[in-house]
Amino acid sequence: MRSGQRPPQRGGGSSVDVIDQFRNGEVALNEALRKLHGSHTPILRDAHRSTPTDKQRFQSIMNELDQLIGLRQVKTLVKEIYAFIQIQQKRQQAKLATEPIVLHMIFKGNPGTGKTTVARILAKLLREMGVLSKGHLVEVERADLVGEYIGHTAQKTRDHVKKALGGIMFIDEAYSLARGGEKDFGKEAIDTMVKAMEDHKNDFVLILAGYDTEMEQFLRTNPGLPSRFPIVLNFEDYTEQELMQIADTMLRKREYKLSPESSSKLRTYLRNSTQQQGKRNFSNARMVRNVIERAVRLQAVRLLEARNPTRDELMKIEPDDLVFEEGPRDEELSFGGPYQRR
Numbered sequence: 001m002r003s004g005q006r007p008p009q010r011g012g013g014s015s016v017d018v019i020d021q022f023r024n025g026e027v028a029l030n031e032a033l034r035k036l037h038g039s040h041t042p043i044l045r046d047a048h049r050s051t052p053t054d055k056q057r058f059q060s061i062m063n064e065l066d067q068l069i070g071l072r073q074v075k076t077l078v079k080e081i082y083a084f085i086q087i088q089q090k091r092q093q094a095k096l097a098t099e100p101i102v103l104h105m106i107f108k109g110n111p112g113t114g115k116t117t118v119a120r121i122l123a124k125l126l127r128e129m130g131v132l133s134k135g136h137l138v139e140v141e142r143a144d145l146v147g148e149y150i151g152h153t154a155q156k157t158r159d160h161v162k163k164a165l166g167g168i169m170f171i172d173e174a175y176s177l178a179r180g181g182e183k184d185f186g187k188e189a190i191d192t193m194v195k196a197m198e199d200h201k202n203d204f205v206l207i208l209a210g211y212d213t214e215m216e217q218f219l220r221t222n223p224g225l226p227s228r229f230p231i232v233l234n235f236e237d238y239t240e241q242e243l244m245q246i247a248d249t250m251l252r253k254r255e256y257k258l259s260p261e262s263s264s265k266l267r268t269y270l271r272n273s274t275q276q277q278g279k280r281n282f283s284n285a286r287m288v289r290n291v292i293e294r295a296v297r298l299q300a301v302r303l304l305e306a307r308n309p310t311r312d313e314l315m316k317i318e319p320d321d322l323v324f325e326e327g328p329r330d331e332e333l334s335f336g337g338p339y340q341r342r
């Protein structure tokens with residue numbers, strides 16, 4: 001609804017009747033608002049929710065966001081979005097003019113900088129705020145949307161939109177939709193998506209994600225798009241310090257820890273990697289997660305040979321457990337378990 005406009009009255013008698021019904025307790029707040037505003041009231045879908053369990057759930061989602069390392073700008077913006085929606089809800093209740101709430105977003109950043117993680121948290125947050133009815137995340141990429149013949153793409157795209165209704169649809173490397181130019185079916189996917197944004201604007205958030213430069217170029221070549229995505233979040237590469245903290249958090253959650261020597265080995269590796277962050281193969285926190293998951297497996301292989309490892313040994317990651325290159329090591333492959341070479 002545009003600023004200054006009065007809400008449309010539909011499907012439930014005059015606004016005076018509806019307000020009376022609400023005052024007399026004949027209809028609940030949500031029902032009254034639905035009658036007054038028709039289906040154009042997404043921000044008030046669950047405005048009456050305030051049981052302690054809802055608050056606790058909401059708080060735990062906020063904590064999840066806060067516990068992510070770094071991402072200061074992203075956290076600030078998410079809180080701004082939260083405050084904005086809350087106040088628009090209150091203004092609407094006070095019958096003051098409201099700003100249109102358009103939550104389609106662009107996430108720009110390199111791989112592993114937390115885009116999907118933040119999108120998943122946002123989806124849950126928006127559900128708790130009553131903006132989205134389900135709060136799930138549907139992740140898609142070009143192959144999920146683009147078909148092989150005329151009409152196929154529109155159908156595939158609509159099917160995914162349907163799955164995403166009530167939640168967030170997250171298109172990774174969104175610019176790949178424009179890869180083949182005007183004649184490519186990707187264009188059909190974009191057009192279908194734009195239509196879906198109009199048709200389902202009350203219960204569907206679209207996030208386009210990808211590398212910064214490609215995203216800029218994509219938006220420049222599709223001039224109709226930028227204005228549909230008023231929120232832009234930049235995900236910076238993590239610093240060496242942040243990646244160390246991410247590693248520590250991941251290990252702590254699993255009840256492991258780095259020995260001082262392995263800590264210094266990891267730090268040196270991260271320092272070298274972050275200095276080359278311009279390179280496309282550096283995947284920030286995902287790389288850290290892979291290293292940690294591998295270290296846990298390598299520690300297990302190492303400990304299997306030790307007799308009765310102590311509690312401390314069971315927790316400690318030693319330098320040999322930290323392997324940074326791709327692919328399994330020989331020791332892993334000779335182990336008769338899941339790593340057996342086929």
Ligand SMILES: Nc1ncnc2c1ncn2[C@@H]1O[C@H](COP(=O)(O)OP(=O)(O)OP(=O)(O)O)[C@@H](O)[C@H]1O
Pocket residue numbers: 067068069070071109110111112113114115116117118172246249285286289
């Ligand atoms: N700030 C953070 N704190 C802790 N863990 C993080 C953080 N950012 C990312 N991670 C972890 O790193 C991994 C990769 O993150 P995520 O998938 O969100 O990145 P992405 O930007 O979506 O990557 P891509 O663009 O390649 O899909 C996940 O396991 C996630 O939990």
